[in-house]
Amino acid sequence: MIACDSCFDTYGCALGTLLDRPEARRGQNRTRFFGDPLWDSIQAEALAEAKREPLLRPLLERAVLHRNSFSEGLTTALSERLCEGTLDLAKFDKELRDVIANDDTIIESARNDLKAIRANDPATTSFLHPLLNFKGFLAIQAHRIAHSLWTRDRRTLAYHIQSRVSEVFGVDIHPAATIGSGVFIDHATGVVIGETAVVGDDVTMLHGVTLGGTGKEIGDRHPKVGCGVYIGANAQLLGNIAIGEGSRIGASSVVLKSVEAYSTVAGVPAQVVRHGRRPTNSGRGSAELMAASTDT
Numbered sequence: 001m002i003a004c005d006s007c008f009d010t011y012g013c014a015l016g017t018l019l020d021r022p023e024a025r026r027g028q029n030r031t032r033f034f035g036d037p038l039w040d041s042i043q044a045e046a047l048a049e050a051k052r053e054p055l056l057r058p059l060l061e062r063a064v065l066h067r068n069s070f071s072e073g074l075t076t077a078l079s080e081r082l083c084e085g086t087l088d089l090a091k092f093d094k095e096l097r098d099v100i101a102n103d104d105t106i107i108e109s110a111r112n113d114l115k116a117i118r119a120n121d122p123a124t125t126s127f128l129h130p131l132l133n134f135k136g137f138l139a140i141q142a143h144r145i146a147h148s149l150w151t152r153d154r155r156t157l158a159y160h161i162q163s164r165v166s167e168v169f170g171v172d173i174h175p176a177a178t179i180g181s182g183v184f185i186d187h188a189t190g191v192v193i194g195e196t197a198v199v200g201d202d203v204t205m206l207h208g209v210t211l212g213g214t215g216k217e218i219g220d221r222h223p224k225v226g227c228g229v230y231i232g233a234n235a236q237l238l239g240n241i242a243i244g245e246g247s248r249i250g251a252s253s254v255v256l257k258s259v260e261a262y263s264t265v266a267g268v269p270a271q272v273v274r275h276g277r278r279p280t281n282s283g284r285g286s287a288e289l290m291a292a293s294t295d296t
Helices: 005-020 022-026 037-052 054-065 070-082 089-101 104-120 128-133 135-151 155-169 286-293
Strands: 210-212 236-238 264-266 271-274
Touching: 037 054, 037 070, 037 104, 037 128, 054 070, 054 128, 070 089, 070 104, 070 128, 070 135, 070 155, 089 104, 089 135, 104 128, 104 135, 128 135, 135 155
Parallel strands: 210 236
Antiparallel strands: 264 271
16 A cells, blocks of 8 residues: 555656756755655655745745755644644744654654555645645644653643644544554544554545544443554444454444454444455555455
């Protein structure tokens, strides 16, 4: 599911053209390219958009063109969205940078998330747009920082970030929840993920999804979602249940029982619509897993 090098081919010619321009060679745009295919692609896209949309040039310069790495660009996008008026922006930005610097998994997972969006969302034609504008993507990255703080017993700041993410992006993820890599939350509004929930790698979920409790349990009380799962809009998954690898959850379903791997469930309460079978080929993306789960 994670995009291979071919995902960058779309931008290879554009990047070469941009590098050959006199203003790029003279450094007039302060734009540098760093040998990181993902960040170089994002920079090339930002430079092209800055010319196409001059109104957005200051934003693109601040968030991308004047940043030395994907990590710096992501931190800028998050800090400027999440820092509220009573906090010092420079100090808040530095705090986020320090957390990321001390947790190698954050940036690696963020890169995989971005590639997953580009590979699996037909409406996404660039890396730049999700980085700057997709609230699902930004909410997950903010959660990764909050989760890292949570695991180091800095829970007050973790809760603050959770609260700000809920206010700004409309996504509420408890800092203790565990989220894998290559995750795509499409549209994102109204997504709620509880404290003891686990989301595996290569999971896609749409707006309005809840990974919640039943209200009758304490302790470990939230769903455990396996790798490659697809969860439709407004689906409610409740309780300490297991959602098997590669399975599909229909939109607006209420899932109260564990789901077999590679199967499809739908309805209120959710029932098995189609039993799945494990794909014979390994290394496939979530879109292929979703297709395999519906094969008859």
